[in-house]
Amino acid sequence: MPPHIGAYALMSMESDVSHRYFEDFTVGQTFGSGRIRVEPERIKSFAAEFDPQPFHLDDSAASRSIFGGLAASGWHTAALTIRLLVDSGIDPAGGIIGAGFDELRWPRPVRPGDELHLESMVLEARPSRSRPDQGWLKMRTTTLNQKEEPVQILVANLVVPRREAQS
Amino acid sequence: MPPHIGAYALMSMESDVSHRYFEDFTVGQTFGSGRIRVEPERIKSFAAEFDPQPFHLDDSAASRSIFGGLAASGWHTAALTIRLLVDSGIDPAGGIIGAGFDELRWPRPVRPGDELHLESMVLEARPSRSRPDQGWLKMRTTTLNQKEEPVQILVANLVVPRREAQS
Numbered sequence: 001m002p003p004h005i006g007a008y009a010l011m012s013m014e015s016d017v018s019h020r021y022f023e024d025f026t027v028g029q030t031f032g033s034g035r036i037r038v039e040p041e042r043i044k045s046f047a048a049e050f051d052p053q054p055f056h057l058d059d060s061a062a063s064r065s066i067f068g069g070l071a072a073s074g075w076h077t078a079a080l081t082i083r084l085l086v087d088s089g090i091d092p093a094g095g096i097i098g099a100g101f102d103e104l105r106w107p108r109p110v111r112p113g114d115e116l117h118l119e120s121m122v123l124e125a126r127p128s129r130s131r132p133d134q135g136w137l138k139m140r141t142t143t144l145n146q147k148e149e150p151v152q153i154l155v156a157n158l159v160v161p162r163r164e165a166q167s
Numbered sequence: 168m169p170p171h172i173g174a175y176a177l178m179s180m181e182s183d184v185s186h187r188y189f190e191d192f193t194v195g196q197t198f199g200s201g202r203i204r205v206e207p208e209r210i211k212s213f214a215a216e217f218d219p220q221p222f223h224l225d226d227s228a229a230s231r232s233i234f235g236g237l238a239a240s241g242w243h244t245a246a247l248t249i250r251l252l253v254d255s256g257i258d259p260a261g262g263i264i265g266a267g268f269d270e271l272r273w274p275r276p277v278r279p280g281d282e283l284h285l286e287s288m289v290l291e292a293r294p295s296r297s298r299p300d301q302g303w304l305k306m307r308t309t310t311l312n313q314k315e316e317p318v319q320i321l322v323a324n325l326v327v328p329r330r331e332a333q334s
Contacts, residue, residue, distance in 0.1 A: 050247065051246070052250070053253060066262075066264060066326075073246075075242070075246045079217035079240075083218065086218060086219055094233060096220065101268070104267070105266070106265075159233075
């Protein structure tokens with residue numbers, strides 16, 4: 001587990017004060033994101049390093065696979081999603097820190113040249129019982145392609161510092 | 168969802184016949200893996216591309232953060248884990264295809280220079296009701312560092328083709 005949650009306070013005091021604290025989030029609140037293009041060559045180079053399976057590496061083998069054509073590794077899609085999240089307006093003080101996930105799935109393949117963006121929603125928000133300086137957010141982030149089709153569903157539990165802890 | 172699971176059969180007929188089919192897995196079966204070192208510079212370059220937060224990018228900022236020192240992005244750990252899985256002896260016919268995850272968490276940080284390996288166990292195995300040519304495996308994969316401390320727990324549901332479908 002994180003060694004010392006109290007470090008949050010120090011970090012946020014030193015940084016830009018525009019970050020969001022637990023009190024700034026409400027259930028039902030939504031966030032969008034920028035867009036990111038999935039480069040065909042990056043699909044293959046990511047796969048070569050981390051997920052070297054034929055359907056992520058080779059167009060011809062991919063066309064004969066379960067995916068019916070070259071598809072990004074799901075872990076590549078997940079990594080692109082965290083990039084979009086970090087750059088989004090969610091911006092929790094202390095950073096985006098996932099303490100666990102309730103759901104992660106890839107309902108359809110990500111294809112070369114797809115352009116991805118996010119729709120995030122706060123599903124739950126509750127103060128921590130054991131740590132008065134922090135709260136928990138359950139947030140669903142759907143990664144969509146340029147046709148607005150979901151390619152990844154992620155439900156994450158985030159640790160977010162409380163503003164009171166700063167005073 | 169995957170467009171045509173039937174493609175499995177074609178793919179595996181064309182490939183090395185030593186792959187494992189659903190019938191080759193049993194509940195309680197375990198698998199190890201090779202080892203992979205987490206290079207300090209790769210922690211930072213992965214983060215720069217996918218998870219640009221101070222505790223993954225900069226030693227000094229990381230020492231003041233919740234992690235108390237530079238830590239790999241959890242998504243980097245996840246990507247290294249899939250690499251070890253792909254190279255392991257699990258080797259399902261048709262590839263390692265996660266249809267969803269029951270659990271993904273990072274109980275402690277991955278540090279520069281850590282050496283990771285896996286312990287995987289089959290928790291459940293059941294034939295598909297709707298697709299006689301495939302089955303489902305629920306597999307827990309624990310990623311451990313060189314001190315045998317768990318750094319990631321992943322419980323995945325894998326789609327695996329049945330051998331009967333090949334005859």
